[in-house]
Amino acid sequence: MKKIFILILLLITSCQSNNTENDTQTDNIKTTKTILALWDSLTAWYSLDLEDSYPMQLDTILVSKWYQYEVINAWVSWNTSLQLLDRLDLYLNDPENLPEIVILVIWWNDWLRGKKVEEISDNIEKIIDKLKEKNIKVVLGWMKIPPNLWLFYSRDFFKQYKAIAKKTDVYLIDFFLEDVAGYKKLNLNDGIHPNKEWYRIVSKNVFKFLEDNNLIKKWLK
Numbered sequence: 001m002k003k004i005f006i007l008i009l010l011l012i013t014s015c016q017s018n019n020t021e022n023d024t025q026t027d028n029i030k031t032t033k034t035i036l037a038l039w040d041s042l043t044a045w046y047s048l049d050l051e052d053s054y055p056m057q058l059d060t061i062l063v064s065k066w067y068q069y070e071v072i073n074a075w076v077s078w079n080t081s082l083q084l085l086d087r088l089d090l091y092l093n094d095p096e097n098l099p100e101i102v103i104l105v106i107w108w109n110d111w112l113r114g115k116k117v118e119e120i121s122d123n124i125e126k127i128i129d130k131l132k133e134k135n136i137k138v139v140l141g142w143m144k145i146p147p148n149l150w151l152f153y154s155r156d157f158f159k160q161y162k163a164i165a166k167k168t169d170v171y172l173i174d175f176f177l178e179d180v181a182g183y184k185k186l187n188l189n190d191g192i193h194p195n196k197e198w199y200r201i202v203s204k205n206v207f208k209f210l211e212d213n214n215l216i217k218k219w220l221k
Helices: 002-031 054-064 081-091 108-112 117-133 151-168 196-212
Strands: 033-039 069-075 101-104 137-141 171-173
Touching: 033 054, 054 069, 054 196, 081 117, 101 117, 117 137, 117 151, 137 151, 137 196, 151 171, 171 196
Parallel strands: 033 069, 033 101, 101 137, 137 171
Antiparallel strands: none
16 A cells, blocks of 8 residues: 555656646747848748758757747848838737847848839838837848949948938848858859858858847856
């Protein structure tokens, strides 16, 4: 009888321990936050494996460093600032699953289409306003364009990006393509799309920016 009692006690203790572990796992899941990477096809993984894309490599770095974030790749090929504004609500319609941080990089396709700088700026400011209304931290990736579409256009584009960041009070990465722009060896054979190393460098730069600005928090070990 005594042995049976001890056996029952051990089973109860084991169940309580398992429940505690499950609760801990559930808490970890609940405390995992989301970083949303908003861009165009340059956040994709054209001709590469999924895990080679910049958001996935950033996600891997965060996990390896004990940061409690999951990176969601929200790319759409050839997206302009207006198109991104139109689809933004898709990521904001669930108040229980809003991203904590959005990394916003846009303009490239606007530039290719010769859109007016004022029009692009207005779209980006509206995107930022929508995100900040949801208390989402915004990191704006500053892009540079070559001066081959008119000198004044390139100059205005250059000035306006910093003006947007200052006006909307968001975090600004001075040049999102630092250390990768203009390096032929970091592109695929088409000369346009990034290779794995290109994404690796960008993801490391973005991680350093997030860490240096105290935008991310670690799990308790």
